[in-house]
Every structure is written in C-alpha cells, then in structure tokens.
Amino acid sequence: MKTACVMSVVSAVVLLCGAAMGQDLAVRGAKVYTAAGKVIEDGVVIVKGGKIAAVGKAAEVPLPQGVKVLQAKVVTPGLVDVRGTVGVSGLFNTKHDSDQLERSAPIQPELRAIDAYNPMDALVEYVRGFGVTTVQTGHAPGELISGQTIVVKTAGNTVDEALVKSPSMVVATLGPAALEGGNKAPGTRGKQIAMLREELIKAKEYAAKRKTKGEAKGEEKDAAAGDEADDKKKDKGGERNLRLEMLADVLDGKVPLAITANKTQDIDNCLRLAEEFKFKLVLDMAAESYMLTDRVKAAGVPVMLHPSMARAVGDAENQSFETAATLQKAGVAFAIQSGYEGYVPKTRVVLFEAAIAAANGLTFEQALASVTINAAKILGVDARVGSLEVGKDGDVALYDGDPFEYTTHCVGTVIEGKVVSEGVH
Amino acid sequence: MKINGRVCWTVMGAALLVSTSARAEVTAFVNARVVPIESGGKAAAEIEKGYVVVEDGKIKEVGSGEFRGTGATVIDCAGKWIMPGIVDTHSHVGGIGGADNSATIQPSVRVSDSLNPYDSGYRRVVAGGLTTINVMPGSGHLLSGQTIYMKMRMFDGKPAARMEELAYRDERGNILGGIKMANGTNSLREPPFSGTRGKSAAMVREAYIKAQEYQKKWKEFDAKVAGAKTEDEKAKLKPPGRDLAMDALVEVLEGKRIVHHHTHRADDIATVIRIAREFGYKVVLHHVSEAWKVAPEIAQAQKDGVVIGCSVILVDLPGGKLEASQASFETGAILAKAGVRVAYHTDDWITDSRLFLRSAALGVRAGLPRDLALRAMTLSGAEELGLEKKVGSLEPGKDADVIVLSGDPLSVYTHVEQTWVEGRKVFDRSNEKDKLFAVGGYGAGRDQEPYFCCFGQ
Numbered sequence: 001m002k003t004a005c006v007m008s009v010v011s012a013v014v015l016l017c018g019a020a021m022g023q024d025l026a027v028r029g030a031k032v033y034t035a036a037g038k039v040i041e042d043g044v045v046i047v048k049g050g051k052i053a054a055v056g057k058a059a060e061v062p063l064p065q066g067v068k069v070l071q072a073k074v075v076t077p078g079l080v081d082v083r084g085t086v087g088v089s090g091l092f093n094t095k096h097d098s099d100q101l102e103r104s105a106p107i108q109p110e111l112r113a114i115d116a117y118n119p120m121d122a123l124v125e126y127v128r129g130f131g132v133t134t135v136q137t138g139h140a141p142g143e144l145i146s147g148q149t150i151v152v153k154t155a156g157n158t159v160d161e162a163l164v165k166s167p168s169m170v171v172a173t174l175g176p177a178a179l180e181g182g183n184k185a186p187g188t189r190g191k192q193i194a195m196l197r198e199e200l201i202k203a204k205e206y207a208a209k210r211k212t213k214g215e216a217k218g219e220e221k222d223a224a225a226g227d228e229a230d231d232k233k234k235d236k237g238g239e240r241n242l243r244l245e246m247l248a249d250v251l252d253g254k255v256p257l258a259i260t261a262n263k264t265q266d267i268d269n270c271l272r273l274a275e276e277f278k279f280k281l282v283l284d285m286a287a288e289s290y291m292l293t294d295r296v297k298a299a300g301v302p303v304m305l306h307p308s309m310a311r312a313v314g315d316a317e318n319q320s321f322e323t324a325a326t327l328q329k330a331g332v333a334f335a336i337q338s339g340y341e342g343y344v345p346k347t348r349v350v351l352f353e354a355a356i357a358a359a360n361g362l363t364f365e366q367a368l369a370s371v372t373i374n375a376a377k378i379l380g381v382d383a384r385v386g387s388l389e390v391g392k393d394g395d396v397a398l399y400d401g402d403p404f405e406y407t408t409h410c411v412g413t414v415i416e417g418k419v420v421s422e423g424v425h
Numbered sequence: 426m427k428i429n430g431r432v433c434w435t436v437m438g439a440a441l442l443v444s445t446s447a448r449a450e451v452t453a454f455v456n457a458r459v460v461p462i463e464s465g466g467k468a469a470a471e472i473e474k475g476y477v478v479v480e481d482g483k484i485k486e487v488g489s490g491e492f493r494g495t496g497a498t499v500i501d502c503a504g505k506w507i508m509p510g511i512v513d514t515h516s517h518v519g520g521i522g523g524a525d526n527s528a529t530i531q532p533s534v535r536v537s538d539s540l541n542p543y544d545s546g547y548r549r550v551v552a553g554g555l556t557t558i559n560v561m562p563g564s565g566h567l568l569s570g571q572t573i574y575m576k577m578r579m580f581d582g583k584p585a586a587r588m589e590e591l592a593y594r595d596e597r598g599n600i601l602g603g604i605k606m607a608n609g610t611n612s613l614r615e616p617p618f619s620g621t622r623g624k625s626a627a628m629v630r631e632a633y634i635k636a637q638e639y640q641k642k643w644k645e646f647d648a649k650v651a652g653a654k655t656e657d658e659k660a661k662l663k664p665p666g667r668d669l670a671m672d673a674l675v676e677v678l679e680g681k682r683i684v685h686h687h688t689h690r691a692d693d694i695a696t697v698i699r700i701a702r703e704f705g706y707k708v709v710l711h712h713v714s715e716a717w718k719v720a721p722e723i724a725q726a727q728k729d730g731v732v733i734g735c736s737v738i739l740v741d742l743p744g745g746k747l748e749a750s751q752a753s754f755e756t757g758a759i760l761a762k763a764g765v766r767v768a769y770h771t772d773d774w775i776t777d778s779r780l781f782l783r784s785a786a787l788g789v790r791a792g793l794p795r796d797l798a799l800r801a802m803t804l805s806g807a808e809e810l811g812l813e814k815k816v817g818s819l820e821p822g823k824d825a826d827v828i829v830l831s832g833d834p835l836s837v838y839t840h841v842e843q844t845w846v847e848g849r850k851v852f853d854r855s856n857e858k859d860k861l862f863a864v865g866g867y868g869a870g871r872d873q874e875p876y877f878c879c880f881g882q
Contacts, residue, residue, distance in 0.1 A: 126742050
C-alpha cells in the first residue's frame, strides 16, 4: 500500500515537471545536421532533462541505459520560425480566433502578444508536425505600430509553458499595408514617417524622464534586473504610459523594432529612421531588399525575409525566389519567415519556404540555417535553440529524407526531449 | 498579315493555318527522359531515353532510343525531362473580373471581356510550364459567369495583344469555356444574394428551370421553322426573345459548357451533385476540401456521367475559412483510390502558377501514385476542360505543347527550363527576360507591354 502510494506521488511529480524540466531521449540519424558545423554521418543526439547532453557519431557517443531512441534518415534542429502569427491568427479566420491586428488606432505598441497567444490553436499543432519547434508570433503587419511579439515553443498548454521570450519585438509597418482609409492618418508614406518620428521623440523624452527619476532614486541598476524591477522603477517614475514605456524600451535598445517594408523607399525609410533614433532595427518581409543590400549590410540590420512563396502582388509584386541567395551572398544576416496570411492558407510552414530558397540559390546548409540558427540569432534566443549543441534545448526534427524535398516526410518532432509530433507529415 | 506586329487572329486565322502548313517546321527534342502520360488511350510508362518530334505545331512522333530522323531542328535534352504542357483547370490570372454585385446568378457575363493579356501573371504561368489554363471569375456568386480556356501562345516572342489570340476555339471558331458556379459560404451575402444554403440551392434550381423553359420555347420554334412548307410561312414565324443569360445556361443543359463548381464542405459537394443530376449537366468539382469524406459518392456520380472529376486545390495547410478548415494533402490520394478523376489547380493567386508542380508532388507526399499525379497535371486536367483530344499527353496529332525540365517534375530542385506551345517556344529560363518572371525581381510585377518594348534599352 505504502509503496504504491509513494509511486503515484512520484509519477505525479514527474508529470507536473515534465513540461518544465524536459525529458531524456536519444535521436539517431543517418545524417545529423547540427546547424553548428559539418553534417554527422550516423550521428546521435542525446537529450537529458530536456537539454542536449551530447551530439556526435553514434559509434562514439554512449547511449544512456534504458533511454528511448528515435531513428530517422535525417535529423535537424527543431525549426525556428523567425516571424509568424500562429496562435494569434487562428485557423478558422473568424472574429473569435483572429487577434493579430487591432484596428482602433495606428500606433499601439502596448498590445502584448502574451495576452493573445492561444497555444491550443490548430495551426500551432500543424506547424509542429513539420518540425517547427520555436516561433516568434504576435501582432501582424497592417498598422503603423501594431503591437508586440513573443517567442514561444510550439508545445505547452498555456502561454507560460510555451514562452521563451516576451516581448521579443515591437512590430511596425510601412507602405500601403498600413495606410488608413478615408480621412484618417496615416494616409501617405510621408505621414507614416512623420507620425513615427513624433511618437519616437515623445518616447525619447519619456525615456529621459524615466532615467532621471530612476537615477534620483538610485535605481539605475534595476534596468538590467528584469521585468519586475523595471515595473517597480516605472511605478516610481510617476504617471505611467504603457505605450511610451514600450517605445522607450525600444529606444533603450532593450527590444528591437521590427518594421515591415517591401518597396525600396519603405526599406530606405526604415534605415533612415533607425539612424536617427538609434534603435535596434529588424527588417521584416523586405521584398525589394535585393535593391539595397549594401545599405542594409552597412547598417548591420538583420532581415526577417518574406516567405519564399509570398504572393507577388501589392507592394511585394517584385519579390524574388532568389532574394535569400542574394542576401546570403551580400553577407546580410537573414532568416526566412512564415509571415502573416489573411486568407488561404492561413499560415505558411518555414520548412516549405526554406525549400524554395534551397532550390533557388541557397545551399542546403544555408537554407537550413535560415530556419534554425540564423532565426534564433535574430530573435536573441540562440543560447537556447537553433542548433544541436550541448547545453541547448533538446528540440529536434526528424525526416525520412532530404527535409526540403516535396515528397519527404517529417516523421517526428521533439521539444525539450518530449515527442510532440509523431506519424508522417 | 500583321497588325501592330502581331497576327490578327480573328481576321487572319484561316490564312495563318494555311501559311504555316505550307512550310514544314519540324523540331525534335532528343535524348530526354520522356513522360508521355498516355499512348493510344492507355497509360504510358516514362521513357528513360527518348525523343519527341513536333511538326507544324502538332506532335508527330514519340519514340525511345536515338532519334535518327533528318530535316528537323534538333534540341538536345540530355539529362532533361520532357512532359506535356501543364493544364490548370482553375486560375484567376489576368486582372479579371466577372459578375458584379447586382445579382448572384449572372450567366451572360464573360470573363474573357475583362482579361488583360499583358498582365505579368501570364508570363509567370508559362514560367511554370502551364500551357493551357481555365481562367474563371470568382466564387462570390452562385454563378459568376463564363470562363475561358486559354492557350498560352506568344507571337514573335511577345505577349498576345488580345485575348482572342489566346482562346481555345471549337471547329466553328467559337471561344471555348465553361461556367463558374459556387456554393458554400463565399457566395452567402445580403440580398439580392442568397443568405443560406437552402436559398442558394433554390435560386440555382429556379435559374435552370427557367433555362429549361427557354430551351423548350426555342426547340418549339426551331421545329416550326423546320416544319414550315414555304419560305413565306417560315418568315411569318416569330422567334422567342433572345436572352444572353438563358443562352449560356442552355449551353450548360446541352453539355456544351462544363460547370466548374467551387465547393468545399462534404454536404455542399453532395448538393452540387444533387442539382447537377436533376438538370443533367456535367460538372467538375473544384477545391473540394472535404471530398475525402465523400469519395465513394463522388465516384458514383462520375460513373453516372454527372461528375467529370475533381479539381483539387492543395494549400500548405487547412483553414483560412471555415469551409476549408478540414482540407488535407491526402484528398487527391483518397479520391484517386475511390476511382475519381483527379486534377489539381493553382487558383492563382491562391497558389503560384510557377510552383504548380508542387501541388502534384505534395499529393504524392500524401499517397497519390506518381503516375496519377503527373496525369493530374496534364491529361486529367484536359479531360475536365473537354480538351483531351487536343492536349494533355504526348501523342501524335495533339498540339505540340511541351515542357523541358531540368529533372524530375516532382522534385523541389527541378526548374522548368523551356515551355513550348504549338511547337513554338514561349518561355526559356536561359533568357534573362524570361528568368525575371520565373524567379521574380524588380519589374516582374507590372503589366508587360512597357517592359517588353523597352527591355535592355
């Protein structure tokens, strides 16, 4: 009796901790692409407590006793989608599952993705089936500043279980997609920049005031001490303004500002704005970025490139399958995103998007990096995900052939040592 | 012969046919892996090393081994693949517009009156290896108008100036097309549109019953004319009034115009079949997100001659709207297994014509046999447009619509290198102009007359 009781308590504890602590697992692959060095033929990845404990040749890395072993022809890191909207814009595309864009005002950086993310959305499960384990999701393009984004794992029953980083970026949009109708502002490109500059100048003043008040109270150290300390300091800084607070964090370099821009003049506007206000800029979509790779490279700005199969319509009319290869050649840091889709399909799968780039000038390894380690670096989460290296999260994708080939299947997805997708996708 | 540098198709069509057949233009594609699709009405295996000879715009010969003919312009395709030009059963390329918001059933509207042959979308179409496309009005109406079957011809390396130059025609010169219908949620709106599925079906039935009555009136009139004993008596007969909308629906009732029906949910598919049975018209079921639930029912309707087949849209994942929330990669495989004819379509701009082969490949990923997937892109599509005698396979006598690929058509790494229509090259990836449309880039998104006239100047 007593023993049985203890056993059930133990298993309950294990279950409770499962999500947070991760599990033990070994993944063996005829080819293991680590995104951190050369391919390992007949390799193995050992995951202990949800973290990668060893990576190497199967003949050289001992298997822990009794550990579950998965096998596949090809093994890669779990894919990292640098920018999507899954879990915020839902599969059904109805009012009840579409929280990606608030249309009540053009500038609302205070909208948090953490308050909108639905880890149970079927799209999350769907992309997970194709090896995607990490995604930056949240507010979509379509307003001048539409809100924040977060980085999540594609598993977990609550946003807290899924969360990797919040906020990860504040997202803005330039060009026709963020113009208002009727007599509302912004109605032109010029007005868009004027409004952004005004708002950023206000935020600059707010940041300066915040800093002075903080220093007066001897609390400047708090700036690096996490959200809680931040909140405390802001409380003491006087009247709070969520909107300016967020933008002040952007100006302080704590959170990057991602700007969706496709046409050359919109991309150039982003670069000019970042030069003026010295914030961390990330270019989003950037269909015509191939026209100003020198400028982008010189500015050291990373690009969350549009899905390769983004439609060649509207301000993305001149998009190219070869832009990834052009950016690669120019030495611009980039990752390929799934993006936001307003209709059918409701989202895209970065595995498929990287495949098209691989067929249009990127090498296999470069294409893989664009949806793993390079994405993780742009998101600032590369210490945890993006490659198969000791100490990182045990996030692994398994395939029965070349992952990019149309007729290959994803045959398993692992997040922190836990099998989160089985079967053939 | 030429107006503005282009052959004026309608005026000079007959003369053109005569003049081209006068000088034999023979091209031989040799040393290729050939995918004939069918030969003599039977499925034909891929030919590992073979050739295709085309003469005066038609396929003359398909063979295996070395090509030993003479007098042909020889194109060495060593290492390449050759297959028939791809048929897209459902596309919206060309800046088109069909019915307006004044009514939900508008059979008199012709999409051909709206399309812009200079639209850069057509350049992307040929870059994808598509040589025949069914351009349709949208799905926001129960019946949004007449579709047009287009042949992706070019003239002296330039796009056609007029849609007439791109149209398929019957023996009498009539432009060929189907009719576009839709059910499910896209067409549900405020009056004068239907607001429920029951109302949708009722409105469609009323329209076809009216068409039957109109048809009867004309038949009676024709019979009276035939029975008239004198010219004088004939002249006295008064014809019923002409109604363009009814004319189009009568063509549907008489099997001259195939219904291309947008339909997703399983019960909506069943409704399409029910109404088609009632009026005896032929229908191709398009999109069919939930066809996998009713595959045997569709197969039966195909056996009964009501359904010609299914034209499947393959999108990267389900959703975007309720009626597509259960779409599956497996639809093609499940339908094929049940014996249903399967084609795919781009629904361009929903999916990109340049990547159309990807649809077949993802179908294979989900279990569709490879040969059926390649047939789906060609002959099955042609059958669903009623064009199977002209295109869809590499068989002697058919139009010389041929594409040259760098490798296996179902591989992501393969590119369409050349597209030929009626024995003339309309796309060549090695040409920098053409490559711009194949991969995209600055200037690829615009209407193409200014572009074509000024390229490189």
